[in-house]
Amino acid sequence: MSALITPVRADASDRTPASRCVRTTCPYCGTGCGIDARLPADLDSRAVATIEGDRLHPTNSGSLCSKGSHLGETLSTRGRLLRPELDGQPCHWEQALDAAAERLGAIIETHGPDAVAFYCSGQLLTEDYYVANKLMKGFIGSANIDTNSRLCMSSAVVGHKRAFGSDSVPACYLDLELADLVVLTGSNAAWCHPILFQRIRAAKQAHPGKRLVVIDPRRTASCDDADLHLPIKPGTDALLFNGLLNWLAEQQAIDPDYIARHTEQFDSALAAARSSAPDIATVAAACELEVAAVEHFFRWFAETPKTLTAFSQGVNQSSAGSDKVNAIINVHLATGRVGRPGASPFSLTGQPNAMGGREVGGLANQLAAHMNLEDPRHRALVAQFWGSERVPEQAGLKAVELFEAIEAGRVKAVWVMATNPVDSLPDADRVRAALERCELVILSDCMDRTDTAASAHIRFPATAWGERDGTVTNAERCISRQRPLQPSAGESRPDWWIICQLARRLGFGAAFDYQAPWQIFREHAALSVLDNRPDVLPRGFNLGPLAHINSTSYEALAPIQWPVSMEAPAGSARRFDDGRFDTDNGRARFVPIQPRPPHYRCDHAYPLVLNTGRVRDQWHTMTRTGLSPSLSGHRPEPEVSLHPDDAARYGLRPREIARLRSRWGRLLARVALSDQMRPGELFVPMHWNDQFAREGRVGALVNPATDPLSGQPESKHTPVAIEALDARWYGILLSRNPLPAAADSADYRTRICEARGERLMLAGSGEEPDWPSTARRWLGGEAETGAAQEWIEYEDRSQGVYRLARLREGRLQALLWVDPDPELPDTQWLGALLDAEPLEPEQRRALLSGLPPQGTRCGGATVCACFGVGKNTLLEAIRTRGLNSVDALGQALKAGTNCGSCLPELRALIQQQYSPRMPPSQAGASRRN
Template sequence: MTAAAEIRTTCPYCGVGCGVLARVEADGRVAVRGDPAHPANRGRLCSKGAALGETTGLEERLLHPEVRGSRASWDVALGLVAGRFAEAIATHGPDAVAFYVSGQMLTEDYYVANKLMKGFIGSANIDTNSRLCMASAVAGHRRAFGADVVPGCYEDIERAKLVVLVGSNAAWCHPVLYQRLAQARREHDDLKVVVIDPRRTASADIADLHLPIRIGTDTVLYNGLLAYVAEHDELNASFVERHTEGLGEALAAARAGSPDVATVAAQCGLATEQVRRFYELFARTERVVTLYSQGVNQSSSGTDKVNAIINCHLATGRIGRPGMGPLSLTGQPNAMGGREVGGLANQLAAHLELGYPAHRELVRRFWRAPRVAQQPGLKAVELFEAVEQGRIKALWIMATNPAVSLPDAGRVRRALAGCDFVVVSDCVRDTDTTRLAHVLLPALAWGEKDGSVTNSERRISRSRAFLPAPGEARPDWWIVCEVAKRLGFREAFDYPDAAAIFGEHAALSAHANDGTRAFDIGALAGLDAAGYERLEPVQWPATRARPEGTARCFVDGGFYTPSGRARFVAVVPRPPAHAPDDDHPLALATGRVRDHWHTLTRTGASPRLSAHVVEPYVEVSPDDAARFGLADGGLARVISAWGEACARVRVSSAVSPGAVFAPMHWNDRFASAGCVNRAVNPATDPVSGEPEFKHTPVRLEPVTAAWHGFLLSRRRVARPGADYWAVARGDGLWRHELAGKEAPDDWTRAARALLCADDAGVEWIEYVDRAGRRYRAARLVGGRLESCLFVGPDPRLPSREWLQGLFALPRLDAATRTALLAGTPPKGQADAGRRVCACFAVGERTLREAIHDGCTSVEALGRRLGAGSNCGSCIPELRALLAQSAVAGSGQTQLADQTVG
C-alpha cells in the first residue's frame, strides 16, 4: 500500500477552525500537519490538532445500529425511530418530541435536522450543545447589532495595539489564536495585553496586566469603563451620533452602579490602581480588540456581560475597522454553522426570526413545508427538565454527551433513564449518554464525513473525508433524511450528497434577502459537486455582488436593527444566581484543560493528549486548602446542593481565595466520580438560556484514604477494586490512579486476583513492606511486562513516566526488574517526569535538567529539546519552570516539583 495524497480538511476541535492537511500513510496510519494556506492558522496546529492521527482508530467506535443493546439492521432501526416519533406526535402533538444536537455536526447535518424539526414535524424543540457555550454571545449580538454577527476577524488581533482577553484562557482553549497574539506581542513592542480572569491562567503569561476579578463582576467592570470613557471625553461622538442609539440610558445605568474607579475596584475585588490602569489603556488606545469566551458567556447574566463589553466598543467607535472590535471566540468547530442554519430553539433558519410571521412564511414557502414551528422551542436545560417531567416522549440526541456536559448532570441522567424513547446517533459506542439510549445509530467521524464548518470569524471551510466509512456508519445528514422519508417527507429530504444540502442552505440565505439580513452566502448557492469540492475558505457575507466574502462588518455602520443603528443596552449588574453560604462557602468555576476536549471521547483515545493531565482535579488557593484541611496531591469531595464529584487536589496561588476550579471533561468512563457537572447548578441566563458553569457554591471535604496507588496495565481493568479510580490511555497501556478507604488484608492475594496472576506462563515479582504499608508488584509474561501495581499510605509514589517506558521493552533483565520494584530507573536511564510538551513528549524533569545546564530561555529549550517549538501550547509552562529556576538561583525558596506521577 502506498501513501495517499494529502487532503485539505478542517480541525474538529475548537472554534479557531484550523486548516489541516491529512494523509493516510502506507501503513494505514494518519499523518496530519497544519495547512499553511488556510487563513485561520497559516500552518499552525495546537497539541490536540497535531495528535488527530491518534484518534482515528476503530477500537471504541459504534459501527452498527443497535436496538436495546442488540445489533439491528438499518431498516429495522430507522423504522423503529420513525415509528416511535410518529406515534408520539400523533398522540401528544409535535412538541412531545425533541432533538438535541451538537456543534460537532457539520453544517449540512445541522441543516436537515433543523429543517425536519421546525418545518415538517412543526416544533422548535431542537436545541444544541452550543447553548452551553455561545448562546449569550448570540443574544448579545442580536440585542446590539440586530443580528448574530461577529464584527471583526482574526487579523484584527495582530493589527491591534491593545488586546483584552476577558473570560478567555485562549492559551489552552484557542491555542493557535493565542500563538498568533503571542507572536504579534513579540514583534510589536507597543502591543499591550490585558487578561481579565479570576484565575491566573496560562494566557496571563504574555499579559502586561492581569485583573483577577471577583467571579461574576464583569458587568460592574465594563459599566465602569463606559462611565470612565465618557467622563474623560474619550467617546467617539461622531460615530455615536450617526450609528447608535440608547447611549443615554446605558450611561445612566453604568454611572449608577459603577460611578468611579474606587467603587468598581471594591466590587470587583481589585486594587484601584489595577482598574485605573486598564481603563486608561482602553480609553487612550484606538485599536482595541476584546476577545471574550466562556468566562463571560457561561453566566446567569452572560448576555448582559456581552452587551456591557459591546457598549464600550460602540461608545468609542472601535468596531468594524482593522485592529478593533469585540470578538467572541466560539467554543466548538461548528457552533457558528449551527447558528447559521437555526440550530438553536429560538431561531428559524438562515438568521431568519422565528417570531416574525413573514419570516416563517418565507421559510415555509422555500421548504414547501407543511407546518413551520410557530413559537420558540425548549432550550437545553429546560428541554431536559421537560424530559424529566414526561412532556418529551421521544428524544433524539446527535453527536453529543449531555449526561456529562449539562449542569446538574445527575438530574439529566435520571431524566434520560425515565424517558419513553431515547435515540443517540454518535460515532462512539460507549458514553454516559449512549448507556441510557434505546436505539444507537452509527455516525461517521472526523476524517470520514464530508461537509462544511464555520469558525469564530465567520469563515466557512470544507471538512473533507480521507478515510472510508467503517462498518455500517453513515453521515448524520443521511440518517436524519432516512428518518424523514419514513415519516412521509421523502421529496423534501431526497438529497444525493452533502453538496446538494449546502446549495439549498446557501440559496435560503439569499432568498428574498435585500440586505436586511446579515447572513447571506448567495454566491455559493450555485455550486455544483465539483465546485463544492474545490470550495476555498470564505467569510460571510459572501453575496452575489461580493463573492469574495467579507472580513469585517459594520465598516460604515449598517446595523441590522429596524433603525439601522447599533443599540446600546442599559445593563444593571446582577450577582450570580446562587450565592455562597455557610454550607457551601466557595465558588466553583469549571472549564477545560490544555490537551483534552469535551468528554474525552476523542482526546481520551490519544496517549499523547492523555499524558498532560491524567485525572480530574480541583484547584484551590493555599488559604482555602489550609482552611478546609486539604493537602496538595490528596483527594477532595466537591459538594454542592445539586450533587458532588471527587477529584485530586491541586493547591495553587493561581486561584483566588474563595474560588475553586475544576475541569469538565471527566465522566463515568474515565473516573469513579469525576463528573464535576453533577455538582454544577442549573441556573441559566433569562435571555440566552446559557447555564452558569462559572459560579456554583460548593464546599470541599478531604477524602481520607487508607491507601493510594497506581496500576499500569496493557489491558484496561474494568473493576480496579478501589473507591477512587481514574484511567488514562498510555502508549500501549492503560494508567489507573487508585485510592481506597480500606486496604485489603492481603495485598499479595488482592493483586493476584486483580491482575489474573494465575494465567499460564505468568511470572510474578513483588515487594511487600507491611510495616510501611507499601506494596509493589509486577506481572510478566515471557519476560515481558504486562502490568505493575504500586501501593502506599499516601500519594507520594514513584514516577509513572519511567515505568511506562518499560512496557516497550521485549524483556526485563535482572537489573531492570530490581529497579522496577525500587521505583527508580537504573543507572544510565532517565526519568523524564510529568509530561509538559505533548508534541515532543518532553517531561518536567528533563526540562529542569536542561535549565540547570544553561537553557535560560524558551527558545533555548526549544533548540535543545523541541519543547515549545511546534504548537506553542506548553510555552506558558516552560516560562513558569524558567521563573522557578530564577527564583531558586536568587536564593529564594523554589516552588516544589509537584511531580507525583
Template structure:
C-alpha cells in the first residue's frame, strides 16, 4: 500500500467491531483513526484501537516456517503437517486429530478449517477460544430460540429506557459501545443498572449497582420472573401465540421467588425490590450480558433466566428492548456462522440432524461428514493429555495460558506426539510446536468479521506479510491439498471462500434458518473488495430492510413449532472449601487484550498497569497478612501465581480478581490460568473462569526492585519479575526471596554494557537499600532501585529518563533519588492511555480549577477519546474535593 493511501478495515479487538482507517506513512509508521462511516463506532476508537499502529513492529514476528525448532521451507513444513495428520488418521481414526482456532481468525479462515475437519477428515474435533467466552450464550440462544440468534442491534442500547449490564465491565471491555450508552443517557435519560460482584468502573458510572454474590445471577433473574408474574406483567398475547414451556419456567421461578433471590444474591431487600420495580416499569429494557454470565458452570442457565424475563413480557425484537449478548472477540460470531465450534455445522446447521449433515456433505461434495459433536476446548486438551488426540493444530491462540488449569494444558502439549502452531509471534504455546508456521497478522489479512450485532464488515490488508508469512486460509488450503483434497480447496482468494460460505447459508433455507447471506453468493471480486458493513440476514432476492435487522418481535423462532422456549432455571449455587476459602475471578483490564501478543508491544498500553495484580478486600488482605503493594501468592488446587497486591474496597469481601493477560513472556509467575479450576457448564462446555476456590498468602520477599533499561535483558535473575515495554526501553518490577551478595554485579548483568560507561550508585550501610544508574556517554543505559519494601520511585518519571538525550550533573542525582525536581513535574501513574496523561497532571488541573471531567478533558485531552478513563478521572476530582473539604 502506498504511503498516504487510507484503507478502511476493522479493529481486531473486542466484539464491538469498530471500523478503522489505516494510513501508511512515508517513515514506515501507520496512522490509525476511527472510520466515521462505520455504523459500529462512527469514528470513535478505544485506547487499544487507537494504538494499533504502534503494534505493527516486526521485532518479535515469526517470519519463516520451523520444523523441530529449525528454519524450513514452506514445502517441507506443509508436507510434514499433511503427512503426520494423514498417518495419524490412518492409524488411529479421524477423531485422533484436532484443530483449535481463535476469534482472531477471519470468517474465511474459519470456513476452510471447519470444512477440512468436518467434511474431509470426517470428525468434529475443531473448537476455538470462543468456547471460553461465548459458548453459554450460544447454548442459551439455541435452547430458547432454536438458533444462535442475537435478536437486537446496537441502536437498541441507545433507544432503551433501561439498560441492565450483567457481568459486563463495558467501560473497559466494550468502551466505544459504552460511550454510545452514556450519550443516550445524556440525551434521553436512559437508566443504567450494573450487576457485578465487583465495583468496577462501569458500576461506578451506573445509576444502580447490584453487588450480587458471585454466580447468583440465576437466582436474581428467576426471582425477577416470579415478580413479573405476581405483578401480572405477562404479555399474554405474545406468550400465548409465540412461546411454549412457560409453566415449567414459572414453577422453577416460584421455587426461588423473592426470598430465594435475596438469600442467594445477598442483596438488601430494598435494593432488590428497587431493581425489580425498575425492570417492571420500564417498557424498553435491554439486558446486555457478557463474560460474568457466560464464564460460569451454570452460564447457560444464566442466559436462559435472562431470556425468560424478556419472553414473558414480550420485550424482544422491538426497538430498545431485548436480551443482548456482548461478544468478547472481533470474530467470535463469524466463527459460529461457519460452524467453528465442535458442536455446530456451518451456516447454523445442526450437527445432530442427519438431514443437515447430508445437506452440508452434498454441498461440499465431501467424502464423509462428522456424525457427532467433537471435543470442546477443555475436554479437547484433556484428551490430548490422555493420549486420545495425537495430533493437534493450534491457530492464532495461546491455550497454554488462556485455558483453565493451564499447567495441565502445557503438560498435555508437551506429551502430544505432534503439535502444529500457526501464529504471528512466539508464545508459551509455540514452544511446544513440532512445526511452527508464520501466519499473516491483522494488517496483512483480508476477509470478513462479524460483530456482536450480526454486522459483517471487511477486514482489508494494507501491509504486505513480512518474511514468508502466509494468510491462515492459504496455509489450511495448502495442507488440505497435500492430504488429497486439492479440488475442494482450490481457492484463489478470500472472496471465493466468502461466496461459497454465502451460498451454503441459503441452501434449503427459505426462512427456516436465521443465518442467511445468500444475496452475497455471487459477489464479484470488486464488489467483495468494496463491500460495506451490513447486518444479516441478507437473503437472495430480498431488499435490504432496516426493520429486518431485529428478530422475534412477531415470533418466528427457529424451533420445530416456531415458538420460543421458556427454560426452567433451577438455582444451583457454588461453594468454596475451608482450605481454599476465596473465590478467584479472572477477566480483562482496559488496555490489554488476551495474552498480550499485540498490546504488550506498545508502551502506551503498558503504562496503565505494567504488571499483573490481585484485587483484595482490605479485610481479606489483613487476615492473610498482606500489605498494599506487596506481592501475593494465589494458591488453588490447580496451581499458583504471584502478582502485586491491590488492596481495595471495590473488591467484594471473600473474592479476589486477577487479570487474565500475563504469561511467561512478561512475568515470572503471573500466569493466573494455572490456578483456575477446569470445571465447565455441562450444556455449553464453557469453563467457569469467574469462580475458582483459592487462598492467598504473602510472598515473603527479602527485597523488592524496580529497573528502567535501555535494552531488553537476556535473562532476569529474580524469584519474581514483570517486564513491560516503555518509551525508550523497558521497565521491570523485581523481587527475591533470598539475599543478593553483590548488587553492583547484579545491576551490571541486568542493565548490560555500553560505550563510555559511567556508573553512579548508592547503598545504605547494610546494603538493604541500593540504587545504581549506568550511563553510556550522556544517555541513560539503565537504573536499578532496590529496597526491603516495595520501591518508592516515581516510575513514570524514571521511565521518561530513558528518552532524555543527555542526563548530567544534578539530573543524575535526581535520577538516583527516584524523584524529579520542582522544575520537572512528575506525571504520576498513567490514567489516560490515549493521550498518556498521568494522575498528578490531572490533580494539578483540578487544583487549577478543572472541577469536572469535561474541564479536565478541555485542559489535558484526558477522557476525550474512548472515554474509558472518565470514571478514574472522576475519582481524582472527588478525592481532591474531599481533601479540600477536610
C-alpha cells in the first residue's frame, strides 16, 4: 500500500507560518493537470490563491494552460449561489431538502420511478457521481440517470466496448512522446488539450523524424506544427479510415499473426471497407482531399509501427460517431498497434471527470464499476453489494431523449447537477421549454445565475472547485485528488452530501450513511474488485488495493492509473499490451463499418455547414472562465468564422454582426473572416449563453440528431443560413458596476468581465434611439443629484457618433460610445480609467475623442493569455527590437513560454512583419523556431 501514497506537503521553501501549499487537480479539460495552490496559512481565509503547476504530477510536470493558470481569478464568491432556494425564495437546508424529498416521493408513488430522472455532469467528482448513480439505479429503481458526458465521449465508450469488451483507453500520455507518428483526428489539441499538445511539440523538437498528421476540416492551431493537414469533408472520417484499412491489407501492411491470435471478425470488417473505399482515388474524392495527401497519410501509417491516433469531439460528436471510433480502432487492430508503447488509438476526454463518471455508471446504460446494466450477472452482483432489490433491468433515457421525455410529460421530475443543459444540449430552446413545463426541476449548482436556473423550483448551493474534496480520473485512466483550498462559500455543500441527505429523507438512509468522501471512494473501490477474477466475472476496471483506504491514506493519495491490482499495485500505464481483451473469449472484435453521411443535409434554405466547439481560453458555458478578465481578451465575443468567399457571397464584412438560422433556432455573432475555413462551412464557439450574450447560445442552432448507439448529438454538422444584421449603430458600454437595464433595446449585447467592472459590446437595428435620454438611462445615476455627479457628452448627428461619460467626484463610473462603424476604437486602455483617481483633463478629453491619452500604452487584443501580452505589444517588440523568432519573443516578453497555445499566432505576427522583406528561407526558419 505504501507504494500508492505520497505525502501531501509544501516544498521546504513554503513551510512558513505565512503560507501553505495544497496539491490538487485542475477542473477544466480531461487532461487532469496537477496544481500547487499556495495560500495564506490561515485555514479560514478566502484570499486569492497563487496557482502554479504541480511539478510532481505525472500529467503536466508543472505546466498549466491559460485557463488553469488563471484559476485564482475564479475563486471569489462573486456570482455564487450561497443559500438554498425553494420556489424562488431563500430558505434553510432542512426546508429545501424536505420539500425535494416530499415532491420526488409523491411523483414516484403516483407515476413510478421512471417518471424521475437525474442529469449529471463530468464536473462532478467521482464520489458525487457514485452516490447519485447508487441512489437512482439502486434505490429509486430507475436507470434514468445520464450526464453531459453523453455529449462528448459516449461514442468513444461504444467504440471501446464493441472492440475491447470494456470502456478502456489502452494508451497513456507517454505514448504521445514515444510515437513516431501522431495522428490527431477531430481534435484541436493545441487549444483544447494544450498541455498534451505541448508534449507532442516538445517530442517533435527532440526527435526531428517524428511526424504529426492533423485531420480536421478547419486549419486549426494544431496544424501549425503538423507535417500534414488533411482538411477532410465533414462527416467522411469513417470512409477515410475504411480506405486506410483496405489499403493496408492490399499493401500487406497488416499483422496477420496478431489478427489471428488476438482478434475476430477481421474478414467482415475488411469486406465492408473494400465495398465503401476500394481505392485511394475514391477515398480522396469522397473526402474532398488531394490524392497525394491521402497517399502520404496511408504510407506514413503503414511504415510507422509506433503510431498513435488521438481522437476527440470531431469524431465523437456525430450521428455516426460510434462507427467512426471503430473505424479508427480497426486499423490499429489490423496492425497490432493496441496497448503498445507509442502505438494505440487514444480517446482524448473532454471533461475533467468524464472518465470517473463512466467508472461509476454515470451513463444511463451502465452500472457502477464498468458493469453492464443489461447483464443479469452484473445486476445481481451490484444489487447484492448495495443491498437493493430495485436495480432496473433496462437502460434509461440518454440525454437528448431524456429531455424529449420531459417535454412529453413522461418524466415529471428532473434533478440537474453541475451542468447547464439549456445552453449545452442541442435544440436548446426546446430544452428550455421542456424544463419550464416540467412539474419539478431541482438544480444543484455553485453559480446563482445560469440559463438553466431560471426553470428550477428547488436550488441547492453546491461547493465549487477550490472547496471540493474527492477524486477525478483523466483521459489516461489516472485518478487524482481534488483537495479544498478554502472553506465552502456561504451555505454551499458538497454534491455527495446533498444527494445523501435526500436519500435519507426518501427512506434509504442506511445505504447512504457516509460521513466523508473517502468512505464513498472505498466502497467504489471495493465494488470494482468484487468477484473480479478470470474464473468468475472478469472486468478491466479494478481498484482492488484501494478498497481498504482510510482517511489518512485517501488524503495522501498520489496520482495512479487503473487498473490497480495485486499484480500491479502501483497502477497500469497501458491496457491490452498482452493481447488479452475484456471480451468473453479474450479477443478484440473488428467492427464492419458502412460509412453514413450526417443525418441532416444542407439545402437551398440552409446551405452552410455549422461546426461548433471550444476556443482557447474559455470553458463550457463560461460560468467559471467568464469571471476571469485575463481569459476574456483573446476571443471576447461570440464569433462566426467563415471563408472570405462566403463572406462576399452573403454580403458580410469583418466585425459586422451576422444572424445565423437553422431549423431549430437562431444566433447573433461577430463576423470573423478566415482562410483557414473550408468554403461553405462556419465555426461558432460553444461557450456563450444568455448571461454573457444575447442570442449567443449556439445550442439553439444545433440539430438534435444523435448516434443510434451512443446517443451522442451531432454537434459538428448543422445546416444553417447566414445574413448580416442590418445594424445602424455599434456601441461600447463600460461600467464600474453591473447595469441590468443597460442596452435593453440592443439587438446584440455581449458582456465581458473587466478587472474593474464590466464591458458591453452592442449593436442595434431599427430606428436609432434618442441617444441623450437613452444613454443616461443605460448608464444609471439618474437619481443622483448634486455636484458629486457629472456628465460629459459629445454628439455628431451627421456622422452618427455619440459619447457620454458619467463621473462621480471626478472618477469615471460609466461610459457609452456609439458609432455607425463596426470597427470601433481600441478600448483596452479605458479599463484602467475605472481604477484611476479623479481624471486629469487629458483623460477627460480622451473619453470623448476615443483616443488614449498621450503616453498611454495600449497592448491590444490578448495573444498570450498566460502572461497577458497583447498584439500591439508584440508587434512593437518585433518591429523595434528586431525579434524574428518565437524564442526571441518569449525571452523578451514571456509570450508563448507557458502552455504554448499562442505560438501559432506569435509566428503569424512575425511573418506579418518580416515576410515582405525576408528571404523565403529565413521566413520559413522564423516560422519553425
